[in-house]
Amino acid sequence: MSKTVKLKKGFDIKLVGEAEKQLADFKPAKTFAIKPTDFIGMQRPKVTVNEGDTVKAGTPILFDKAMEKVQYCAPVSGEIVEIKRGDRRKLLEIKILADAYISYESFDKFSGDSLKSLSKNDAIEQMCKSGVWPQIIQRPFGIVANPEDTPKSIFISGFDSHPLAPDYGFLLQGEESNFQAGIDILSKLTSGKIHLNVNGESAIPSVFANAKGVELNKFSGPHPAGNVGVQIHHIDPINKGDIVWTINPYGVVQIGKLFLEGKYDASKLVAVTGSEAAKSGYVKTFLGACVDTMVSGNTKQDNIRVVSGNVLTGERINKDGYLGFYHQQITLLPEGDQYEFLGWMKPTSSRLSYHRALGLLSFLSPNKEYVLDTNTNGEERAFVQTGVFESVTPMDILPVYLLKAILAEDFDEMEELGIYEVVEEDLALCEFVDVSKHPVQEIVRKGIDLIQYS
Template identity: 80%
Template structure:
């Protein structure tokens, strides 16, 4: 039964630099990279190619020894130019010099009618060998799903409330048939429901209209209303022993395209955002693209930080770094490596803050957009119990006590306080408002790994 959920807790981070609704004409990236660090839970990556090898889009380039059925594949065709390793030979990235024209590995094609007769085993077989399986994320733990498991339900968040989030009506334009085909394939993988969660306050993009085989729910409220973890909590909470899967709208379309066209198509439209970008908008590229062509010549100043993703959960990369596997935007903001005398206590009319004593205009002018940098305006200090986390996290969880349980490695308390319902993106807003400046996303991941590997 469909639900409409109205959330009051949360905080919208309104920044300057939202993507203009235009397709930008940047030079295409020449190199692309797959980074094992993009996949939480990937334990022992095994490289299956060598430097100098030529690959097609969809050619396997690595797998996880702990789950060797799932292949991680090349997003483009070209030459393997570097297999970069760090300390103790840890695999950092596999870099590909792309061909001017992409060629593809061939997989089985299905029409709309033959998709209906597709078996679960055949669906999983094609998805795991072709490279689309990593689009399916397991909750709890936020790791690539195990194809041997059967989830009780699958959840898709069809809107994004993160800062400067891209517009799905642009990034998924014309993907209606692929999205429906992706839903048809995913329906083979669970006996439960597929939940498609829409924004109750905005116009629904056409790609999500008239979709069959899903239960449509609507959510309203400030960020993190668009986080799939928050939506799961209000629709069908995760208890110990439960397994649910989540898929992004892009991931659903990519799965559908694999079965309709018989190829692994890693093309995607990403948003170029941020206050320090001269031009903002949208750009068509491929998964793992080098950011150099998006950054060079597109800066208002040079002292900046480039983020693969959004400012809350994204990864800092260099100007010639590579977009993450799951990133759907690149954000360019000022670097904040400076000291400010009493910066944590001085009231200001130019700062964005959840705390009224500091960010006065954040509350007097709720529609104002702000230029923010990376400065934390304070040092890390012991936890201060202020109750602020409970004001921005719309879940029946006590975050402060959960973080303390993780730090003290109290497994029973972690489970009782709801760690199975959370991954990093769910507590990112807590990290933003935290007066103690703790790296809460890192603390949570440490707790998750303690439970996973204990």
């Protein structure tokens, strides 16, 4: 039965620089990269290509020796121009110089009755060898799902409440048939329900409203209402021993295209956002695109930070860096390396703060959009027991006590306090409002790793 969930806890970070709902005329990227660092939990990556090799979109270029069945494939056709390694030969990037016209590996096509009669094992085999399987993420732990497991349910968040997040209705225009085919395939992978969760405060995009075979739930409230972990918590909570799979709508569409068209189509729309973007909008490119064409000549100043993803959970990259595997936006922000006299004590209404602190008057203008830099405005210190973490976490957990249990490596306490229900993004807002300046997301990942590998 569909549910309507209204959340009160949380906080919307309203920033200047939302992407205009139109295609921007940026030059196409020339190089693309797959970064093993995007796949949390990848233990022993093995490269299957060499520099100078030519590949097609859908050609396997990488796999994890711990789960060899799942292949990571080239998003475009072209030449492998660099296999970049770091300290101790850690694999960082596999770069591809793209062809002018993309050619694709061929996979089996299905439609109508043949799609319905396709077996679970055959569906999994095609997904694993074609490159779409890594779109499926397992909870707990937030890692690429194991195709040998069977989840109790599958969750899809149909909206993103992070700052400056792209609009899914715009991203998925015209993808109704591909999305439905993706849902039909996913339904073969679980005996439970597929939960499609949408924003209850706005019109439901047609790609979601017309979907069949899903339970449509509505969520409303401030961020993190769009986080799939929060949605799981309120619909079908995870207990020790449970497995739930999650996938974003882009991944569902990609699965649908694989089975309907017989190819690994890694094309996507990416939102160019942020206060320092001279021109915002959406650009059509491919997964793992180099962002240089979106950044070069498109900044209001030179001293900026480029983030692949959103400002809370995204990854800092160079101006010629590469879009993350799971990211659908880049954000351009002022670099926070300049300091103000009196800092946070200086009376101002131009700086956003969750706290009604002396001098920070942003609470008087709740709908104002702000230009924020990356300065943390403080340094790490002891945890302050203010209750503020709980006020921005719409889950029945105690974040401060959970974080302390992780730091103390107390396994029993971590389990009792909800470590199985969270990943980094679920407590990212705590890091933003933390007056003690702790790396909350790093601590959460440390706790997950302790539980997973103990």
